[in-house]
Amino acid sequence: MLMQTAVQANTSRQDTASRRQRPVSLHPLFGSLELIGARMSFTRNAEIYGDDEPADYVYKIISGAVRVCKLLDDGRRQIAAFHLPGEIFGLEIGKEHRFTAEAIVDSVILVIKRSSVVALAARDGDVARQLWAHTANDLQGVQDHMLLLGCMSAKERVAAFLLQMAKRISDTNEVELPMPRQDIADYLGLTIETVSRTMTQLETDATIGLPTSRRVVLRNRAVLGRLNA
Amino acid sequence: MLMQTAVQANTSRQDTASRRQRPVSLHPLFGSLELIGARMSFTRNAEIYGDDEPADYVYKIISGAVRVCKLLDDGRRQIAAFHLPGEIFGLEIGKEHRFTAEAIVDSVILVIKRSSVVALAARDGDVARQLWAHTANDLQGVQDHMLLLGCMSAKERVAAFLLQMAKRISDTNEVELPMPRQDIADYLGLTIETVSRTMTQLETDATIGLPTSRRVVLRNRAVLGRLNA
DNA sequence: CGATAATTTGATTTTTCTCAAGACGCGTGG
DNA sequence: CCACGCGTCTTGAGAAAAATCAAATTATCG
Numbered sequence: 001m002l003m004q005t006a007v008q009a010n011t012s013r014q015d016t017a018s019r020r021q022r023p024v025s026l027h028p029l030f031g032s033l034e035l036i037g038a039r040m041s042f043t044r045n046a047e048i049y050g051d052d053e054p055a056d057y058v059y060k061i062i063s064g065a066v067r068v069c070k071l072l073d074d075g076r077r078q079i080a081a082f083h084l085p086g087e088i089f090g091l092e093i094g095k096e097h098r099f100t101a102e103a104i105v106d107s108v109i110l111v112i113k114r115s116s117v118v119a120l121a122a123r124d125g126d127v128a129r130q131l132w133a134h135t136a137n138d139l140q141g142v143q144d145h146m147l148l149l150g151c152m153s154a155k156e157r158v159a160a161f162l163l164q165m166a167k168r169i170s171d172t173n174e175v176e177l178p179m180p181r182q183d184i185a186d187y188l189g190l191t192i193e194t195v196s197r198t199m200t201q202l203e204t205d206a207t208i209g210l211p212t213s214r215r216v217v218l219r220n221r222a223v224l225g226r227l228n229a
Numbered sequence: 230m231l232m233q234t235a236v237q238a239n240t241s242r243q244d245t246a247s248r249r250q251r252p253v254s255l256h257p258l259f260g261s262l263e264l265i266g267a268r269m270s271f272t273r274n275a276e277i278y279g280d281d282e283p284a285d286y287v288y289k290i291i292s293g294a295v296r297v298c299k300l301l302d303d304g305r306r307q308i309a310a311f312h313l314p315g316e317i318f319g320l321e322i323g324k325e326h327r328f329t330a331e332a333i334v335d336s337v338i339l340v341i342k343r344s345s346v347v348a349l350a351a352r353d354g355d356v357a358r359q360l361w362a363h364t365a366n367d368l369q370g371v372q373d374h375m376l377l378l379g380c381m382s383a384k385e386r387v388a389a390f391l392l393q394m395a396k397r398i399s400d401t402n403e404v405e406l407p408m409p410r411q412d413i414a415d416y417l418g419l420t421i422e423t424v425s426r427t428m429t430q431l432e433t434d435a436t437i438g439l440p441t442s443r444r445v446v447l448r449n450r451a452v453l454g455r456l457n458a
Numbered sequence: 459c460g461a462t463a464a465t466t467t468g469a470t471t472t473t474t475c476t477c478a479a480g481a482c483g484c485g486t487g488g
Numbered sequence: 489c490c491a492c493g494c495g496t497c498t499t500g501a502g503a504a505a506a507a508t509c510a511a512a513t514t515a516t517c518g
Binding site: 070072076077078080092093094098099121122125128129131132133135136138139140142143145146147149150151186188189 | 322365
């Protein structure tokens with residue numbers, strides 16, 4: 001259940017006054033969600049919701065980062081997506097979540113009752129369309145990810161990942177990755193050693209720079225991009 | 230453009246009278262589509278729609294089988310999904326298709342104007358929800374596929390594929406696969422040789438039988454299922 | 459400063475791919 | 489009816505990619 005988990009993980013909840021001062025998001029549908037959601041804090045590695053739990057809430061990241069993943073019985077893990085501030089996750093059409101969501105770093109997350117969003121959609125066709133659009137957008141993301149997992153070499157996967165993160169996090173040539181190597185590995189369908197070696201290799205190529213293990217400088221986007229095609 | 234492709238591929242179109250005799254599908258939303266769609270025939274390997282073409286139509290398979298795929302510049306191909314009779318594909322929220330759809334075998338397909346479905350959704354909230362549900366269902370399929378591509382060994386992928394096809398095609402222990410080995414390989418992110426070898430190995434194990442290369446008998450579902458976890 | 463977690467690196471094994479060739483199935487025409 | 493050609497499938501041998509196992513190095517935090 002969300003509340004059990006969240007309450008355990010929650011270390012502080014902003015009061016209503018501080019919420020009101022926040023600028024409203026520009027996101028078409030979910031801008032108004034700030035008004036009906038509650039902020040919650042999750043510490044690093046805290047579970048936000050679990051696989052098979054009721055999907056009674058929708059989440060929007062205020063700050064931090066989240067991984068959405070599935071853990072198989074034998075310990076193998078696939079990370080389906082990373083989410084960053086401003087993004088919405090956990091919206092399902094079915095009754096239950098199909099994946100687990102965890103905070104990658106300490107995160108503040110807006111938690112909205114799903115029923116209130118769905119009720120809004122029932123009255124307003126625009127909102128209904130935006131729910132559809134949101135799911136369609138998720139679909140597109142997973143489809144792109146599928147191409148990566150099905151077609152690409154380790155080097156291509158890492159390159160595609162770095163380009164994607166640079167675009168999403170800073171849209172510059174320098175990124176601070178919020179997630180550890182193991183998360184990157186589980187996202188890309190590789191082992192942590194292969195991710196590490198590939199990064200080193202890209203650095204040796206002078207395709208990227210690695211001031212620290214988490215900080216990446218894209219030195220040659222042409223090469224990184226060509227690795228995709 | 231659909232019409233260019235489809236008209237080329239189309240060899241016969243049933244007349245209105247014969248369409249009317251067909252039983253209406255039980256699918257909640259799309260049952261009524263029979264009334265507003267046109268039947269078209271596509272020969273084996275004919276393109277139904279192409280990547281980046283306008284997504285002006287939605288498709289429902291009457292008979293045959295379809296692959297939805299993407300071809301990369303360098304010739305690598307990823308098959309995102311197979312579709313079988315009764316299933317709907319090609320529904321997009323954006324203006325253009327993001328994948329290519331091709332007939333795997335000679336197929337008869339109902340072609341429906343997207344605008345007529347979307348117009349219906351604008352008036353009827355139930356229909357709108359069903360469009361959403363359809364996309365959510367696609368999402369679920371791709372998510373499952375992602376787990377397969379990201380986590381599983383060749384043997385596990387083939388086993389999962391065979392179980393899935395058996396369930397969808399006949400729900401018995403014997404299946405006639407409509408697609409060639411190369412399609413299976415491109416679906417599973419493997420080479421044709423690895424698929425072939427894995428099939429042979431499963432047959433040697435007595436886990437499956439292979440009366441012909443396309444016909445598969447599931448002899449030991451327990452073993453096949455355990456390969457998934 | 460020490461303990462712990464995260465990352466990198468090395469050596470080796472396993473898996474899968476690649477390249478090559480052979481076998482099989484099927485339809486066509488002799 | 490059989491031979492031929494063509495597309496599909498299987499099999500084998502060797503190469504390449506990535507995984508695994510193990511250890512060293514680096515960063516982080518109290």
